[in-house]
Amino acid sequence: MDLNRRPRRLRSSQNIRELVRETNLSAADFVKPLFVVNGENIREEISSMPDNYHLSLDQLQKEVERLLDLGIKAIILFGLPKYKDAEGSSAWQQNGIVQKAVRRLKKEFPELLIITDLCLCQYTDHGHCGILEDGKIKNDATLSRLAKIALSHAEAGADMIAPSDMMDGRVAKIRQTLDENGFKEIGIMAYSAKYHSSFYGPFRDAAHSAPGQGDRSSYQMDAANSDEALREIELDVKEGADIIMVKPALSYLDIIQKASDNFNLPLAAYNVSGEYAMVKAAAEKGWIDEKSVALEILTSIKRAGADIIITYWADSAVQWLNE
Numbered sequence: 653m654d655l656n657r658r659p660r661r662l663r664s665s666q667n668i669r670e671l672v673r674e675t676n677l678s679a680a681d682f683v684k685p686l687f688v689v690n691g692e693n694i695r696e697e698i699s700s701m702p703d704n705y706h707l708s709l710d711q712l713q714k715e716v717e718r719l720l721d722l723g724i725k726a727i728i729l730f731g732l733p734k735y736k737d738a739e740g741s742s743a744w745q746q747n748g749i750v751q752k753a754v755r756r757l758k759k760e761f762p763e764l765l766i767i768t769d770l771c772l773c774q775y776t777d778h779g780h781c782g783i784l785e786d787g788k789i790k791n792d793a794t795l796s797r798l799a800k801i802a803l804s805h806a807e808a809g810a811d812m813i814a815p816s817d818m819m820d821g822r823v824a825k826i827r828q829t830l831d832e833n834g835f836k837e838i839g840i841m842a843y844s845a846k847y848h849s850s851f852y853g854p855f856r857d858a859a860h861s862a863p864g865q866g867d868r869s870s871y872q873m874d875a876a877n878s879d880e881a882l883r884e885i886e887l888d889v890k891e892g893a894d895i896i897m898v899k900p901a902l903s904y905l906d907i908i909q910k911a912s913d914n915f916n917l918p919l920a921a922y923n924v925s926g927e928y929a930m931v932k933a934a935a936e937k938g939w940i941d942e943k944s945v946a947l948e949i950l951t952s953i954k955r956a957g958a959d960i961i962i963t964y965w966a967d968s969a970v971q972w973l974n975e
């Protein structure tokens with residue numbers, strides 16, 4: 653054959669493949685989600701998310717030490733509070749679980765980048781991400797609560813606040829509240845295009861945050877929509893978000909790509925609990941190889957345009973990449 657283009661030339665050895673590789677993963681890409689609980693000496697594996705744990709403060713500290721040793725420098729914290737009520741008031745207590753965790757981690761590891769997830773669903777007795785009145789979510793009444801939580805996280809020493817509630821106007825309200833209280837340097841990583849997804853199932857078990865009645869479809873986005881994601885992101889950018897996010901990641905690679913093409917802010921993608929659990933379960937059955945599938949998924953998320961990947965595989969991935 654007289655072919656002048658032979659693409660296989662660039663695939664003929666490991667060295668040439670590495671030389672022309674367009675997407676490379678590294679520890680600096682990852683944010684590891686961690687779940688902190690009250691109590692002591694607790695390190696309880698989350699059954700639907702193997703290798704991820706409910707951690708009391710002492711164990712959280714050990715876990716963070718391990719992550720830092722691996723080269724993972726950023727975490728996102730989720731708290732399981734002592735009590736829940738209609739308003740979610742345990743979310744903004746000075747001595748709430750997240751606030752305590754942030755204070756301790758900042759003291760022990762000043763270099764650690766601490767992002768706090770900001771939402772009401774783990775803290776409300778009805779399990780919704782907003783204030784509920786007559787079965788309806790009250791958007792504007794929710795904003796002042798979210799701002800209060802953001803402020804309490806900032807006061808504890810968080811570096812960045814990540815609102816995951818999907819209420820309208822929350823980024824503006826949080827930005828304004830942080831600024832008025834002297835926290836101009838604290839960033840906002842906005843869950844901008846957060847879909848109403850069934851891939852959050854294992855997380856809701858882990859965070860005890862499933863809604864008691866109804867679902868989240870009046871605030872999280874319809875999986876069928878794509879233009880809407882751009883509108884949501886545009887609003888968050890205008891309201892002052894420093895980092896935008898698409899969530900989930902794997903079924904939304906087209907959205908990640910659009911977000912990356914259309915906005916020049918750092919873009920995070922959340923590789924969510926269900927995406928993780930599916931692979932874990934199939935690997936346990938021996939049907940797929942966890943390591944190669946997970947690295948393929950993470951690579952595709954980055955290839956689609958994500959600059960930052962929030963993933964339960966953060967630590968495993970770094971270990972695999974170092975092998």
Ligand code: PBG
Pocket residue numbers: 769771773781816817851852853854855856861868923924925926
């Ligand atoms: C809280 C929140 C959720 C997740 C992150 N923050 C659950 C939800 O919105 O129901 C999901 C994370 C995951 O599934 O890994 N609002």
